[in-house]
Amino acid sequence: MLRIVTQMIEAEAELRRISERTQAEQHIHREATVREILQSVRRQGDRALLEYTAEFDQVELSPSELRVSGAELEAAYQAVSPQLLTALRLAKERIEAFHRQRVPSSWVMFPAPEIILGKQYRPVDRAGLYIPGGRAAYPSTVLMNAIPAQVAGVPEIVMVTPPGSDGSGGKGVNPAILVAAQEAGIQTIYRVGGAQAIGALAYGTETIPKVDVITGPGNIYVTLAKKQVYGTVGIDSLAGPSEVLIIADESANPIHLAADLLAQAEHDPLAAAILLTPDPKLAQQVQQAVATQVEAHPNRLLVEKSVANYGLIAIVPDLQTAAALSNLFAPEHLELQVADPWALLEPIRHAGAIFFGHHTPEAVGDYLAGPNHTLPTAGAARYASALGVETFLKHSSLIQYGPMALREVAGAIQALTQAEGLPAHGQSVQLRLEEDRS
């Protein structure tokens, strides 16, 4: 049953409870496990990978089987439907077009005589994508991680994903994932998952090269491993379970709202699906429609669980209050199913992605609208953004001063180096002035 709350204080408390459903503090013992796994991979390389794969994935691999072979890559194309291939290509085209917008590029300026300033952007040398196995083995995730790296111009992109995601219980990888990877230009794929895969990408092994940036979602062990290797490599974010918050008024269709809430709930028992509406009648109708649609869902037990634990309808005084509550939650996905959705944008301060109007279910953005579906969760939208081309770029500041330009600022630098007690800093400027005088 999807609960309805009507008091603002209760709504706030519920939103806070849902937002804090996965606090890092619960994972201290897992952190120690992850640290041990990372250290083993760092010290023992492939050997540790094979041992952990046998232990955690119940799959025995030889070192040469770590990398997915060319024959498997080719065979994957035979295993997917023409419809899926067409869909992947459409998705790739739209995602790539969006990510090619506003890519930052290098620049210089000449603010005064003898002075050049600027920034030079470069891609990282090597990126590693983590693609989960099991229930979350999604080809769309491959596209959403690989395409920004390609658009950034990363010369070498590798992918890791656990064995067994083809459902064989063996070594195989879901063919849809292998096809998505190849469509996105990735040929180097290793069948290894979990914290051990993150360790391999961060430190390198005999088979798997060390990368500069690791992106992609995973379970709690993968997330804790990404946090631990952050600083040795760059990472995209610490992804938590998915969530949607919908603001709807009487113009919305309760059947559609229910479907959107369920589309979130079906991801994971920890997924959160929230509706804020000023319309009590709509709230009742959605509650009823959710109950009906849950009954019909092939994965009813999972959906029931997430709806019961992390589903919520809050009846709010007005849309401005809904926006304020949404800012408190800072949702990963925000749907504005109201008569004038663009009027509601102004008060929204934090959201990973915003879906406008009655014909933009989140699924459009999940798959192919173009913007990235890797978004900040658990309130991280307060300070973080979608994965993007920038995740795979970095810049160097460029600075040139000439002798006269240096002389003009020498006094100011001297005053600052004295205040900071750094005499050699001052000397590095003063010695250059003396030479100019001679």
Added chain:
Amino acid sequence: MLRIVTQMIEAEAELRRISERTQAEQHIHREATVREILQSVRRQGDRALLEYTAEFDQVELSPSELRVSGAELEAAYQAVSPQLLTALRLAKERIEAFHRQRVPSSWVMFPAPEIILGKQYRPVDRAGLYIPGGRAAYPSTVLMNAIPAQVAGVPEIVMVTPPGSDGSGGKGVNPAILVAAQEAGIQTIYRVGGAQAIGALAYGTETIPKVDVITGPGNIYVTLAKKQVYGTVGIDSLAGPSEVLIIADESANPIHLAADLLAQAEHDPLAAAILLTPDPKLAQQVQQAVATQVEAHPNRLLVEKSVANYGLIAIVPDLQTAAALSNLFAPEHLELQVADPWALLEPIRHAGAIFFGHHTPEAVGDYLAGPNHTLPTAGAARYASALGVETFLKHSSLIQYGPMALREVAGAIQALTQAEGLPAHGQSVQLRLEEDRS
């Protein structure tokens, strides 16, 4: 003595050793200490802050003394020289002008009928700046952190810095820091440092508000605390000790090179100062000049130590090899003191900031050229960039589809939801099509 190596294999090994001088693995026991401090601050708020300040800083504060008073802020202006105030204002002007360049702004596009896509940029609600005490209490650091936050439009910026940085041994804060903060528009300053200050900013206490992003350098406890709270808040980076790598040819002045190397070495016993040159004569002259300048340095013992441990001159076959070695090290600061420095930019792939030519000592960029002096260290330039306005901005993806646009992609979405086993995702699209038909 600044060592000279001539074999490439030795140079590479030395650069790797210097790069790895501060590996996170050395800090496992400190991580536990930091975790305990963060938990205490989270649970006990101000009380924990005051206890840790008494323990670590030997300063007894009452809760009302945590915040630097208006009277102290005013008095700070009397304690700094007119030269320093002028210098801070010049630095502020140039840093602000540079950071106002290429600030990302919101946009939408209309790629096809009924489709709107875009990004909306917003500043974070609240930023917290950490400014170290002791030897590293630098007013320039205040400007470099505060100005990007101001340019981003962050409505509330607070600063934390340990008591005692005025050298009184008491509660006072270095007046140059208080003046720099006010010049940059910050009035809310708390006298607390260390991991406990990071905890206060991440979780909030009775006195100190919870922020969304924490930036600024600190000692190893501050850095470990930033890593642990990352995910609860955003952070700028995990700063390590400072470093410079200089590539120079026979056109460079050995006295200037020596001064630049010492300007790095004087920061910290862990600071690294490296020269790569194809000119053996220059190498000898720099070694001699460093010895002479070290003798004259007021902080001779510290400088000797960092030069001996983490200083290096490598004689390389040519400038291209120097660029390759520099990429291996991925230096925070890179000086190109060669006859044609811009010709050497192409092969440089990783560097936090690049200083061109003979009249651009790093000190120019440290203080006032404009680009940020908060830069990636310890090889992080392979994947990370300078602190900037983006550190305080985030964006929401904007997506709107109309009914016909949705219908056109419905088949592709259906194929993808089936491949991913997410039927409610498909339903959320299909149900909307049925309504359109009726």
